[in-house]
Amino acid sequence: MGDAMLIEVAGVDAPVTHAFVVGVSDYPFADGPDATVVGEQFGITNLTGAAKSASEFTAWLLGEYHNPDAPLATVRVLLSPVDGEQINGSVAARLVQPAPATREAVEREFADFRDACRSNPHNVAFVYFAGHGIQLNKRGALVLLHDFGVTGKGNKLYGAIDVAGCHDAMDENGNAHHQIWFSDACRQLPDVARRFESLTGAYVADEGVGQVDASPLFLASSPRESAFAEVEGTTIFSEALLEALRGHAAVGPSPECGDWHVCTTSLMRTLQGKVDALLAGREEQNIAITGNVAEMVAHRFEHPPDVDIVVDLEPGDAVPIPVAELLFNGEVDVPIDPSWPVCTRGAAGLYLLNVKVAPPLTKGATKPFQAAPPGCRERVEVS
C-alpha cells in the first residue's frame, strides 16, 4: 500500500535527498454529495489547483533538482485531485495507483519519510503541502486533508495536519541536517476561520530532541481561492516557487557553495516579489518564513545562468545616435547591436556601459550595473 505513492530514484548513495509532497484539491466530506454535517459547517469548497501544483513540484524534483552532495532518492506523493484536474503526466505515470492524501496515509507516509531522513544526518529533506489551510499566521499552519469532515473520529480536525508541528518534530538531532518546508494554503475567511482557531486534534508528529542545522518553513497563504489557483491551474505560490528554483532566485558562488545556487536567503528575497508580480495588484498573498532559519543550499546549477540585459536610452530619440560599449567587469568587450535600447543576453555578472556622444550632444554616460537572474533593465541618460 505504501508503495503506491513512493517514487524511488535508483542508483544513488547516502547522503541523499528525500521529499514528501501533499496536494489536496478534493474534499469529499466538506463539499459534494458525500459531505457530512460536520464538514459542511465550515464552508469549505473543493479547490482546483492544489493537487496539480504538488505534482508540478514533484516533477521539478524528479527532473530538475540538482544537488551532487545529496541526490534525490525518494519522493512520497499524496495527491487528491478533483475530477478533471490535470496532474503532471510524468508524475502520474510513475505512481502505481491513486494515493489520496487522507489522514491515515499522511500519518503513515510521514513516519516513513521521517525514518528515511533519519538514516543519515547529512541527508536533505524537501516538504511541500498545498490545500485549504487554517491558522495561517507567521508561525504556523494547519492544512486540511482529503478526509477533512469525516465523522466518527473524535474531533473536527481529524482530517488536518499541523504543518508547523510536524516541522518542529523533524527539527531534531540526527535528522536530515538540511530541510526546507513549504506550506501553500488557501486561507479561510475570518468568519470561517473563527470556527477553527480554537480547535485542536490535527495530526502532529511526536516532538524530537535537539535541532538540525537548517530547516526554514515558508508559509504562503492566499486570502481567496481565486488568487490561490489561477496560473494554468496551479497555485500562485507554486508558480513563484518553481520560477525561483529554476533560476530567478539563483545567486553566485559563496563560501558555502562553489556553484550558482538557490538558498534560503535568495528564496526569501525572491518569492514575495514573484507572488506580487503574478498577482499584479489584484490580490494580496503573503509569505512568511519561520522555523530554523539558517542558510542552506536548496538547489545547485551546473552552469552559471545567462541573463537578459536591456538598457534604455534617455532621451530615446537622441541624435546623433549615441554609441554604446558594454564591458563585462569593466574590461571584456561584449558585442552588442548599435541600436537602442541595448538588448543582449549574457553571463550573469557586473557590467560597465560606456556611452559616447557627438555634437550637439555633449554629455555621455558611464554606468556600472549588476545583471542578476532573471535579467535587468537599466537606463542611461545623455544630453
Added chain:
Amino acid sequence: MAGRGQLNISVDVDSPVLQDSLPLVVRDAHLAVVHEGTVGGTDIYLPEGLYSVEVTAPDGALSSSVVRVRTHETVRVRVPGNTQLPTAPPIGVTWAGGAFRGPPDVGDLFIRRSRGLGVRGGSPVNVTPVATLVEARDCSVLELSAGGWEFLPEKPATTVATAVFALGRKRVEMSLAVNPEANRADLAACRVDQVPDRDGVDRLRMSFPPGRSLCTTLAGLLRNNAASSAVNLLADATEALMSKYDDPTGAALGALTLHGLGRLNPRATWVANLARDFPWLPDGRILDAALSMKSYKSLERQAGLQSLLSATTRRPLYTDGLSLAMELLRRWPDEDSAPARQERLDGLADYVAYADWDSVNLSVDVTDRER
C-alpha cells in the same frame, strides 16, 4: 599592494551598535562572494574590477551598489542613515533602485481608498477618508497632523497600551510599542500615521521616533524580509535594547524575531529577565514559555506553562507574540492542561481571525465588535 585597490564602506548613523553590526557582502564581477563582514570593519583590498556591495541599511532595508575598484585607489561607499534616496549617486557608486523606500514603519493597516469622486474647485478629486482616533488606553496622545499621532506611555505600565482608530467604516485596534522605562519622549514614544500607498491602499503605520533607532532597524529587517541574513545585528540590537537602553518593548520585538528564526535559545537569560522584570508585557512571558517548553526539566516546563497561561489572558503587543502563543497553546506537551489551554485559545480566537498578519504590532479589525 600591487594591482589592488581599496574599498571603504561607512554608514551615516550615530548608534555604535549599528555602526559596527550592519551586514556587508561584496561580490566580484561573476557575482561570487569575495567578502562577508560588517560595515564597521577595516578597508577591503580587492583586485581591480567591478564589485557589488550589499549592505543592510540602518532602516533594515537591503541596499546594493556597483563600484569600480582601480589599482592604488580607494573607493568610498557611504550608506545613508536615513531612508531617503541620495539625490545623486556618490562618485563611483550607483545605488540600486528600490534600495531605500518610504518611511520606516512597523505596522500596516490596510484600508482601501475610497473610489468615490468629490469636486473641489470644479475639478474631480479622489476622496480618501481621514483616519480619526477613537480611543487611546494606557497612554497619552498628541495629534501631530490629520491622520498622525504620537503616543507616550503611562507610568507605571500595567498593560500594553492600545488605541482604536476609525478609517472610513473600519475600526481597528492597535497595540502600541511605547516604552514606559524611558525618561525622554524620543526614547519612549511611538507614532501612528495614515500614509498613502502606491497600490491605492491607505495604511495606518506604527513607527518609532529617531531616538529609538535600533527599534527602527529591527522593524525594518522584518519588513524587508532581511532578518535571517542579519542575525548578529538582530542579536546585538536586542541585547542593547535590553541592557543599555531599557527598552523592553523594543527588546521583545528583537527576541520574538530571533525566536522565529530559531536563534533565541543561547539568549535565554535575556528572555527570563524580560519576563520577570516586565510582567505587564505578555510577549516576554510567552517567549519565556516557548523556551521552557523545550526544557528537559519538568519543573521548568511546568513554570513555563503557568507563564503561558497567565500571559494569554492579556492582549499581546506584537502579532508574532500572538502567533507564538497560539502555537504553544495548541502543542504544549501536557494533557492535564488541555482544558486551560483550550480556554485561552478560545479567548485569543477573535484576535487571530481578524488580525492583520502583515502588521508587526498587533492590529485587529474590530469593526463588528465596535458596533
